[in-house]
Amino acid sequence: MAYETAWGQQAETLEQNGALSVSAAMAQAKRALEGVTVRIIGEVSEVSVKPGYKAAYFTVKDSSAALPCMMWNNRYREAGVQLAVGQLVELTGRFTLYAAKGRMNFDVFSIALAGEGDLRLKVANIAKKLRAEGLTDPARKRPLPVFPERIGLVTSPRSAAVHDVLRTLRRRFPVAEVLLAGVPVEGAQAPIGIIEGLRCVVSAGAQVVLVVRGGGSFEDMMPFNDEFLARAIAACPVPVVTGIGHEVDTAIADMVSDVRASTPTAAAEAVSPSRENLESLMSSRASSLSASASLAIERAKARVTRAAERPMFADPLMLFASEAQAIDLASERLSRAIPARLQRDSQLIDTASGRLLRVGSSLTERFAYQMATSAARLDDLSPVNTLARGYSITRNEQGDIMRHVSQAPVGSTVEITLSDGSLVCDVIESHKK
Amino acid sequence: MDQEQKPIDDMTFREAMAELDGIVATLEGNTLELEDSLKGYERGVALLASLQKRLADAEQKVSVLMGELSGEKDDEVRDTTLS
Numbered sequence: 044m045a046y047e048t049a050w051g052q053q054a055e056t057l058e059q060n061g062a063l064s065v066s067a068a069m070a071q072a073k074r075a076l077e078g079v080t081v082r083i084i085g086e087v088s089e090v091s092v093k094p095g096y097k098a099a100y101f102t103v104k105d106s107s108a109a110l111p112c113m114m115w116n117n118r119y120r121e122a123g124v125q126l127a128v129g130q131l132v133e134l135t136g137r138f139t140l141y142a143a144k145g146r147m148n149f150d151v152f153s154i155a156l157a158g159e160g161d162l163r164l165k166v167a168n169i170a171k172k173l174r175a176e177g178l179t180d181p182a183r184k185r186p187l188p189v190f191p192e193r194i195g196l197v198t199s200p201r202s203a204a205v206h207d208v209l210r211t212l213r214r215r216f217p218v219a220e221v222l223l224a225g226v227p228v229e230g231a232q233a234p235i236g237i238i239e240g241l242r243c244v245v246s247a248g249a250q251v252v253l254v255v256r257g258g259g260s261f262e263d264m265m266p267f268n269d270e271f272l273a274r275a276i277a278a279c280p281v282p283v284v285t286g287i288g289h290e291v292d293t294a295i296a297d298m299v300s301d302v303r304a305s306t307p308t309a310a311a312e313a314v315s316p317s318r319e320n321l322e323s324l325m326s327s328r329a330s331s332l333s334a335s336a337s338l339a340i341e342r343a344k345a346r347v348t349r350a351a352e353r354p355m356f357a358d359p360l361m362l363f364a365s366e367a368q369a370i371d372l373a374s375e376r377l378s379r380a381i382p383a384r385l386q387r388d389s390q391l392i393d394t395a396s397g398r399l400l401r402v403g404s405s406l407t408e409r410f411a412y413q414m415a416t417s418a419a420r421l422d423d424l425s426p427v428n429t430l431a432r433g434y435s436i437t438r439n440e441q442g443d444i445m446r447h448v449s450q451a452p453v454g455s456t457v458e459i460t461l462s463d464g465s466l467v468c469d470v471i472e473s474h475k476k
Numbered sequence: 477m478d479q480e481q482k483p484i485d486d487m488t489f490r491e492a493m494a495e496l497d498g499i500v501a502t503l504e505g506n507t508l509e510l511e512d513s514l515k516g517y518e519r520g521v522a523l524l525a526s527l528q529k530r531l532a533d534a535e536q537k538v539s540v541l542m543g544e545l546s547g548e549k550d551d552e553v554r555d556t557t558l559s
Contacts, residue, residue, distance in 0.1 A: 189490065200543040200544055200545045205545065209536070212536060217536040218530050219489075220537040220538075221537070222541055223538055223541060223542075224541050226543060240541075243541050244541060321531060325527060325528055325531075328496055328497070328524055329521075331500045331504060332503065332517055332521060333517070335506075335513065336513060336516075339506070339517075
């Protein structure tokens, strides 16, 4: 404390001698500097833009001088510029001093990209706008036709690019017809020409369109950064391939196209199958075809063979086997059935006849006895015995035993049976009682 | 296979290629009758021959719709060496 007071007093004393304190000197210098507003163009060489900072800090330089700059965050945001090393920028502001460090700064009021930088900003803004509309969305990208019949080509008709494309297509896929719209690809009228070229080849039937040009500077490529061209490409009813000759930068046209190729030749390759691939594809198709056909024949052959080996064809009798067996079986049963039946019947007959015989003999016995009795009686009653007793039997010519004289008229003969013989007598007289 | 077969000469390269691919796929599927397989094979071979011939014989047709195409002198020379 004591020391500081002493120092302060000393400084005061020195001031009275016409000398300034550092602070006072700096304040004077600051006032002098801040009175003037200037515009400066320079290249950004260092950038320090960090979230916690109140200002953006950067340095601009030219070939022999460098100037540290600071820009309050609110102003920086308003300017809409994304600072990057190497940008050419135009600054408006005033010199100022940061007294605490004794450093001179340029206090930037406004900043704009200068020259190409300005173009880039415009391009970046268009890109931002189109991106926000979804026109650069990868989901919008359409697949390219595999074997296009008509390929649209929009480019300068007097350029190496057109011949690069034609040569590549002729070499790889001469089958396709090329619809060429020769248009200017540089200058203010180029975007309109390219848009018209697009429309023209599409209405002529192009199934895919190449929009190409050879390499050039950033300014040369400006037509391909045109917003209307970008919209025309995005709205194109068939896929668009861009081949704009530059490897590093991406033009707006590239962002909205369906395929971005790095060069015109690469664009031509993108829309054409390679000759080698096509030929190997064809030979693989050819071998698939014959392999499949031979396989089909082999399969059919195997089926025929399998069928031929079926028992039905190997032994046709098999077809009737079951019927034949049934018949055999029936005939066998039949042949067994008849004799068996016969045998059984003959046994029955034998039995029956045996029984009959036995019954028969017993029957006759009874009748034989009766007959003997009857015979004895019959003998008692026999006319033979009666004849022996003197009676006779007379029969007329008709053989009838006569009981009446009328049965034998006079003149007829009668036979008279006696006990030991018979007499034939003429009827001489007839006397009726 | 196809109910109405387009004459091959009337087909575009892509159509012919697509039909060939279809035939090969169907044949490889092994589901066809022998007659159909052989028909497919025949058709496939004809398509293939046509495609190969087109590739071999084609001379690129360039229709200039706008502007005027300036010839490149050594175009033909380069071409013959390439193909």
